Amino acid sequence: RDLSQATGDPGKLRVGIVFDSGGKDDRSFNAAAFRGVQQAAKDFPIVLRDAEPGDPASLEPAMRAFAEVGYDLVIGIGFAQTPIVEAVAKDYPKVNFAIVDGVSSLPNVASLIFKEHEGSYLVGMIAAHTSKTGKIGFVGGMDVPLIHKFQVGYEEGARAVNPEIQVIQNYVGVTEAAWNNPGKGKELAVAQIGKGADVLFAAAGNSGLGVFDAVEQLDKLVIGVDSNQNWVKPGHVLTSMVKRVDNAVYQIIGDLVNRRFQGGIHVYGLPDGGIGYAMDQYNEKLISPLVIQDVEAAKAKIIRGEITVTDAMAQ
Amino acid sequence: MLELREITKRFAGVPANDRVNLTVAPGTIHALVGENGAGKSTAMRIAYGFYGADSGEILVEGRVHRFTSPHDAIRLGIGMVHQHFMLVEPMTVAENIVLGLEPGSPFALDLKSAEARIRALSDELGLAIDPTRRIEDLSVGQQQRVELLKALYREARLLILDEPTAVLSPQATAELFTILRRMRAQGKTIVIVTHKLSEVLDISDEVTVMRDGRVVGHRRTAETNAAELAHLMVGRDVLLRVVKPAAQPKAPVLGVRGLAVTFKGGEKRLDGVSFEVRAGEIVGIAGIEGNGQTELVEALAGLTEGGAVSGTIELDGRSVAGLSVRQRRALGISHVPEDRHRRGLLLDFDLQENAILGADDRPPVAVGPGRFWLRRDEIRRKTEKILAAFDVRPPDPERPARALSGGNQQKLILGRELDLQPKLLLVAQPTRGVDIGGIEFIHRRLVELRDAGCALLLVSSELEEVTALADRLLVMRRGRIVAEVDPETTSMEEIGLLMTGGSAAA
Amino acid sequence: MSFLRQLLFPLAAVAAAFAVGALVVLAVGDSPLNTYALLIGSALSWPDGIGYTLFYATPLIFTGLAVAVAFRCGLLNIGAEGQLYIAAFATAWVGIVLAGWPAWLLVPLCILTALLTGGFWAAVPGVLKARFGAHEVITTIMMNFIAVALASYFTQYHYKPPGDPILQTVPIGENAHVARIGALVPGIPERIPLNLAFPLALAACLLVYLFLWRTRWGYQIRATGANPAAALYGGIATGKQIVLAMSLSGALAGLVAVNEVLGYRYRYYDSFSAGYGFTGIAVALLGRNHPVGVILASLLFGALLRGGLFVDIFTEHVSKDLVMVLQGVIILFVAAEALFRGRGEKRVKSV
Amino acid sequence: MSILLILLASAVRQATPLLLAALGGLYSERSGVINIALEGLMLAGAFTAASVTHYSGSPWLGLAAGIAAGVLVALVHGVACIRFKADQVVSGTAINILFLGVPALLSGALFQSTGATPQVPQEQLLPIAPIVLAFLLVPVTWYVLNRTPFGLRLRAVGENPEAADTAGVNVARVRLAAVLLSGALAAIGGAYLSIGQSSLFARNMTAGRGFIALAALIFGKWRPVQTMLACLLFGFAEALAIQMEGVSQVPVQFIQIVPYVLTIIVLAGFIGHSRAPRALGVPYQEKR
Ligand SMILES: Nc1ncnc2c1ncn2[C@@H]1O[C@H](COP(=O)(O)OP(=O)(O)OP(=O)(O)O)[C@@H](O)[C@H]1O
C-alpha cells in the first residue's frame, strides 16, 4: 500500500525526469538530457526515475506522478512542458522543478534556457562555407517558435558568409508527432537535395535521423543538433550544433544535492560552452582551419556583443 | 449401385430421416418423391457425404463405406446436384466445374484442357454450355446443366438430382429429361428427387415414396399410377380432421387484383394473381413451396425486398399497396410468417419483448408523447395474457424466445398476432415443426378467429392442413393461381395433381 | 444471480489477461508481484489514485456507452475517436467564441454542441450504411482521420494563441468551465481533474439504460440489431434505426469533450485523447454492451490507465504499454468466447 | 530531377507499404475473412524485422523474422475467426490494440527504450527489394488468384463456401492459408517501414497505414491491379502533402484528408459499386 516506498527509497534525494515525446533515445535533445541525469545518478547518491510519455497528453500525468509521491526534483524536458510545469509546481510548492527550454516565474521552478540562435549562426556559417551549390537546407521538426530560433540563426550565419545563399526550409509537421517521423524527415531531405541543397541542418529530434539517412544515401552533408552527432554517419556529418542540455541538468541536480537549488532563469550560451559546434575526429577533415578561424572570430564577436543574432522567439 | 440401410438422422432431436432404406439399381433412373419436409434432401445429402448419418449404413456397389465429407462420395463416383445450386456466381463455368479437382500443376491451373473436356462432355449430351461464361450470366436452366457437368466431370457414375425441375420451364424440363435419358443410355445411374408426379411417371424406372422421414413405398414406375403415388405421398390414413362449422362469409376484406412481383432481370415470381378474402372465411393457398406463396404473403404484408410489386391490394376497399409494414399493421393486417426464426422472433430477446414485436406503438404498452415510453407492467400483463391464452409452456415471460420449443414459439407468435384483433390474418406454414397437440390447438384457434369475423389467408405446403382448414382453396403453381377448388368435395389426389402439374386440369 | 453469471465470463477474461500480462512482465525482466502491487496500489490510493482512476474512467464511460449503443443496433462504431475529437474542437470553439455569455447559458450550450457535433459526425457513416450499405467500420475509420485533420487545421491556423509552442487553442471562457469535484467536495484537492463530467457520465448510463430498455425507440434499435429481418416484419424502419443509433452513439462519444475541454484542459488540445474511442470498444465488449457493465469496465480500464502510468515510471523495464497488452488480450478472449464455451455455434453477423 | 519525378518516386515509396498490406488483405478478404488487423500485423512485422536486423546485422534475416512474426499473429486471428467463429472485426481490433503495446513493451526490455529499436546502419537496410517485390506481387497475385488451383479455391470459399465445401474443398484450410499469407505480406510492408524506408522501429510507426491499406483494398474492389492504383493514389496524396508542406498555401491537413474523403465517396457508390466477396465476414459452419 505504501506508494512512497514502492516508488524509490524515500531516504535518498529523489529526482524524476520527464522526457518529451521524442523519448530519451532520440540521439539528440532528449538523449543529451538523459546523459546528464545518468552522470548525476552516478556521481550523487540519488534515486533517479524517468518517464517517457510518448504522447503530449501524458506529459502532465507523468509529472504529477513524481510530485504526488514526493520527489525532490522533477525535471521537464522541452518547451512543450512549460505550462505543465507551471501548473504542477503551483499545486506542489514544496517540490523543486526544472524546465529545459521554457521559462517560468514560480520560485520553485528553475528555467534552463539556451541561446540556440547563436550556435545556429555559427553552423550556418560553416554550412555556407562548405556548400558548393550555394543552396543549403534546413529541416525542422515541429513548426514552432523554438525551432524558428534555430532556423533564423542558421540563415543569418549563412548570409553573413554568402549573401546570395539560398536556404531551403521544411518542417516535418505541426504536431508533436513531427519529432518522431524519420520517414518524413528523409523524404524532406531527399526533396531538398533534389532542389540542389548539399548541406542540411536537421533540428528535428528523431525525424532528423531520416535526414542523416538521406545524406548518406545521396552523399551530401548534414549538421546534427543538440547532442554531438558527428559519429552517427561519419563522413557525412559536417558538424553538430551542440546544446549542452546534459551539463545543464547535471548542474541543477548538483545544486539540489548541495542544497543550492535556485529557481529562476539559468541561461546557457556561447561563453559558458552551453552552446557550441562540435569538432572531433569524425569531422576534422570536413572543415578547413580557415573556416574555423572565421567562425571562431564571429563567435568572439557575438560574445562581445558586436554581432547580434536575431532571437526568433523573443519577437 | 447405391443402397441406404436403416439411415437415421436427427436435427436437434427431431428425426428428418427415420430408418430409411433405399436401393438404387444400376443403370436406372430412380425417382424419390414426397411432400415438403419428408426427408428426401436429407437422405440424399447423407448419400453424398454432406451430412453424417446418426446411424445406418451406406453401401456403394455392395460394399459398406463411411463418408466423412463429399470428398469420399466423389471418390466413389457419386455426384449430386443440390436443390439450391452450389455454384460460385462470379466465377466461370469451367472454374466452377474444376473446383476441388483442378487440372494442371499447383502453380498453373490448366483451364484450357478442362474447357476442352467440358466442351466435349457438353457436346456429347447436347448441353450447349460455353465453359468460359460466368455463372451469373447464365439462366437457371443453364446453371443446372453446369451442375450436371460438374458431376460428370468428376466421372460420377451415380448422379443425384435434388428437385432439378423446380426452377425449370416446361421446355427446359423436357430438355433435361432428354439429357437424363441419354445419360442412362451411357450406363449412368440417376436418382431424381421431385414432387411432380407427372415427371416421375415420365422419366423414372422405379420410384420410392417418403413421408415424415420414412420410406412408405417402393414401386416400379410401369406398375403404378399418379393416384396411387399421391395417395402414398399424402397418406390419408393419418389425416387430421378439424371440426368446423360452415363458414359465414361476409363483406370482402382483402381484394387482390393483378398482383405481380418482378425481380431484376424481369423474373416474375408472382404473376397476375387476383382473388379476394371475405370476413369470416379462410382462404387456403395450396402449392409446392417455391411457387410464389412466400412472395404473395410478403407482398401483402409490405415486406417485398429487392423486387417490384405491381397490381392492386385493397383492404376494406382502400388501397394499401403503397403503405409501409407499420401502416398496414395499423389498419388491421396481422401476419404469421413462414420462417419464425428469421422473421417472426427476436430469438435472444425475452418473451415480453417478442410479445410486442409489431405492436410496440400501441397503448397501453406505449404511452406519452409520440408513444415514446414503454410500460413494463403493461408489457408483462400483455405477455402473460398471451402465454395463458395460447398455452405457451413454460409461461415464463422472462425467458429468451430461443429457449422455447418450436411449437411454443409458434403459439407465441400466433398469440401475439391474434391479440391485435386483426381484420386480416396472413398466416404461412402455421404448424411447421409443431407437434400433433400443438397443431390441433393452432387449428382450433384459427377457426375461432374466422368465426369471430376475421378474414384469413392461409398458406401451407401441408396439403392436409390447407384442405382441412380452408373454406375455399386456391392452388398456386409457378406464381399463378391455377385453380380454385372446394376442399370439401375435391380429393387430395386431385389437388395434389393440380399442385404438381400432374394433370392438365386447371 | 444471473447478473453474477453475466460477470463471470468477463472476469475470467480479465483474469486470463492478467496471467498473460504476468508472463510478459517476467519476460521483460521485472517482478509481476511488484508490478501488480504498484498498479493496484497507485490506482486505489486516496485521494489521488481514486480521483484519477475516476477521472480516466469518465471518457471511457462515454465512449464505451457510445460503442455499446451502436453495437445494440448491430453496428461497430470504430469512429468514436473521431467523433470525440471533432466534438471537443467544436465545444472549445463555442467556449471561445461565446466566452462572454453567462455560465448558466454557456455550459449547457457547450454540452449541446458536444452532443450535436459528435452525433452529426457519426450520423454520416450511419446514413452511408443505411442508404448505400457502406460498411461502417471503414467509413468511421476514414471519418476519424478527417476529424483529427480538421480539428488540427482549425487549431493551427485559426485558434492557436500566437507564439504558443503547443498545438492547442486559446482557452475557453471561464464561464464555460465545469466545476471540479474538488471544488465541491471537501477532502478532495482541486488539483485532481475529476469534474462534474463524471456524474454526467453516470447519468448518461442511466439515461441510455432507460432509453434502450424503456422506450420505443430503444426497443426498435435493439430489435434492428438483434434481427433486422424480424424488425422489418414488425414494421420497424431499420435504416432509420441505424442512423438514429449512430447519431446517439456519436453524441455520447462527443460528451468526452465535457470532461476533457470543459472540466480539465479548458481548451482544445491537439491529440488530447489517449485512444479513448478505441478503448471504448474494449470497454463495451467487456461490459457486454450494458450500461452497468460499461461503468464497471471503465473503472477497470481507468484504474489500468492510472496504474499503468506508475508502473511505467517506477519499474525498471515495464512500460505502460502493458496496459495495451492487457486490453488486447481481454478483447481477444472476449471475442473468442467459444474458446471457453466449447465449440458452440455463435450468432452469425453478416456484413 | 524534375519535381514531378521526385513526386512520383516519393509516391511509389509511400505506396509500397500500403500495397504490401493491401495485397495481404486481399488474400484474406477474398477468402471471406475480414482483416482489419493489418495495422497490428504491420507493426508486428516492423518491430521484429528491426530488432532481428539489429542483432543479426542481416536485413534478410530481419525480414524473414518479420514475416514469421506476421504469420504467427495472423495465426491467432485465423484460429479465432475460423476455428472459433469469433467476430472477425472484433478479433482484428484486439490484435491492433495488442500490437500497439507489445513492441513498445519489448523495446523496453530489449533496448531500454519506450517503443523504439536502435537504429540499423545504412548498409544493413533493405535495398529497394520490398518496392520491387510489392509491385511484382501485383501480377503475381493476379496470377495466383486467376490461374492457380489455390486461387480458384480461395475465390470460391470467399464467395460461396458451401459450394466449395460440396466440391470437396476444405474451407477452413484455404481460409487459414489466406489469412497467414496476409500476415506475411502485411509484415513485409511493416518491415519495409522499419528497415527500408527508415532505419529503426518507432512507436506506432504505421500511423494508420493498415487501415488505409484496407481502404485501398475496398477502393480497388478487392482486385490486385485496381488496389495497386488505389495505393498509388494514396501514396501520391501523401507524397504531395510532403512536397507541398511549407511551399504551398494549401494547408497540409487538406491534402492529407483527400484519400479518406475519396474512400468515403467510393463507398457511397459514386464511383461504381464495390462489391465485397459475398461471404466476407461470415464464419462458415461445416455441416457435419
Ligand atoms: N440443416 C438442418 N437443420 C435442421 N433441420 C433440418 C435441416 N435440414 C433439414 N431439416 C429438417 O428435416 C426435415 C426434412 O427435411 P428435408 O430437407 O430432408 O425435406 P425434403 O423432403 O427435402 O423437403 P423439400 O421438399 O421441402 O425439400 C424437415 O423438417 C426440415 O425442416
Ligand SMILES: Nc1ncnc2c1ncn2[C@@H]1O[C@H](COP(=O)(O)OP(=O)(O)OP(=O)(O)O)[C@@H](O)[C@H]1O
Ligand atoms: N477418384 C476420385 N474421383 C473423383 N475426384 C477425386 C478422386 N480423387 C481425388 N478427387 C478430387 O481431387 C481433388 C484433389 O485431391 P487431393 O486428395 O489432392 O486433395 P487436396 O489437394 O488435398 O484437397 P483438399 O485440400 O481439399 O483436401 C479433391 O478435391 C478430390 O475431391
Ligand SMILES: [Mg+2]
Ligand atoms: Mg429438399
Ligand SMILES: [Mg+2]
Ligand atoms: Mg518502467
